[in-house]
Amino acid sequence: MTVTEPTTVPDTVTALDAARADLRARLLRDGVLVDIGSPGLYGRTGVFERVYGAVDAAAVRSQADLDAEVLRFPPVEPLAAFERTDYIASFPDLAAAVSGFAGDNRDHRALLAARERGERWESFLEPADLMLTPAVCHPLYGLLSGDLPVGGRTFDVLGDSFRREPSLDPMRLQAFHMHEFVHVGTAASARAHRDGRIASIRDTLESFGLEIDVVPANDPFFGRVGQVLARSQVEQSLKYEFVTPVYGPDHPATAIGSANLHEDHFGSAFAIRSADGEVAHSACVAFGLERVTIALFAAHGTDPDRWPAGVRAALAL
Numbered sequence: 001m002t003v004t005e006p007t008t009v010p011d012t013v014t015a016l017d018a019a020r021a022d023l024r025a026r027l028l029r030d031g032v033l034v035d036i037g038s039p040g041l042y043g044r045t046g047v048f049e050r051v052y053g054a055v056d057a058a059a060v061r062s063q064a065d066l067d068a069e070v071l072r073f074p075p076v077e078p079l080a081a082f083e084r085t086d087y088i089a090s091f092p093d094l095a096a097a098v099s100g101f102a103g104d105n106r107d108h109r110a111l112l113a114a115r116e117r118g119e120r121w122e123s124f125l126e127p128a129d130l131m132l133t134p135a136v137c138h139p140l141y142g143l144l145s146g147d148l149p150v151g152g153r154t155f156d157v158l159g160d161s162f163r164r165e166p167s168l169d170p171m172r173l174q175a176f177h178m179h180e181f182v183h184v185g186t187a188a189s190a191r192a193h194r195d196g197r198i199a200s201i202r203d204t205l206e207s208f209g210l211e212i213d214v215v216p217a218n219d220p221f222f223g224r225v226g227q228v229l230a231r232s233q234v235e236q237s238l239k240y241e242f243v244t245p246v247y248g249p250d251h252p253a254t255a256i257g258s259a260n261l262h263e264d265h266f267g268s269a270f271a272i273r274s275a276d277g278e279v280a281h282s283a284c285v286a287f288g289l290e291r292v293t294i295a296l297f298a299a300h301g302t303d304p305d306r307w308p309a310g311v312r313a314a315l316a317l
């Protein structure tokens with residue numbers, strides 16, 4: 001019988017946790033982020049915003065040749081649209097809903113009495129038919145039902161994303177932003193968009209002085225069925241991630257961007273047809289803006305004025 005020493009895994013986990021705690025402490029101590037009392041939620045200071053703005057502007061410059069149509073959405077989406085994305089089937093643990101008070105005076109008195117007793121009062125709120133948007137391209141597809149023009153359409157979508165994954169890893173936030181470049185068209189044009197953007201995104205992130213790998217990846221599908229979905233996503237090369245070793249070469253690298261092929265998932269859910277009469281296919285590439293920003297602070301320090309000249313030039317800082 002072989003006895004396996006149970007040392008390596010726990011040690012690695014502990015070292016990674018320590019590295020995460022270190023980075024978090026440094027960002028808070030040096031006044032980059034502000035702790036607002038809940039894991040994965042932070043206030044952001046001037047120095048954070050300066051770098052974040054520069055990252056976003058550079059991301060936009062890198063995709064300017066797409067001449068994408070600009071669209072912005074609120075951080076919440078109607079339940080009916082959320083429903084059609086099937087997100088709740090795949091990621092129930094990450095989803096979050098908005099609720100509101102819809103009661104009368106009696107209900108209000110009961111809420112206040114519970115609050116007075118120091119009890120939780122959220123159970124007095126009711127579902128408001130609104131979900132927090134988990135992926136910023138989701139609200140787009142509902143606008144495209146019907147026929148697309150020849151060549152499809154390409155969009156620039158920046159927005160809030162909420163995922164219920166509280167963590168003390170400063171790279172894993174609950175509320176963050178993605179800048180996405182989304183194409184909806186034929187199977188061929190969607191794939192060409194996804195594949196064609198990888199080089200410019202990689203070059204852009206590398207110009208920031210970050211070490212980048214592009215690797216096949218899967219989304220964190222929930223449960224046992226989810227494991228099958230995740231495996232098939234990798235086997236079919238539907239998702240690539242731009243990863244960087246924020247916590248050094250001994251720990252897994254973190255995704256700061258992604259390039260995704262949805263095939264006809266959204267086309268069929270939202271009844272979108274490409275000009276050739278087929279169900280539309282879609283693809284999106286995403287810059288995770290906070291993750292790129294924090295990866296920069298981790299790689300170059302918390303004072304951007306002391307970053308290498310080439311990095312500052314690439315960011316126009």
Ligand code: AMP
Pocket residue numbers: 135163165171172173174176177178241255256257258286287288289290291292
């Ligand atoms: P995804 O749709 O999961 O590929 O997410 C797109 C990008 O958003 C990822 O590559 C990350 O850069 C960023 N992202 C995803 N989840 C988080 C999170 N919990 N905190 C911060 N950024 C995230």
Ligand code: ZN
Pocket residue numbers: 135136137138180182284285286
């Ligand atoms: Zn997307």
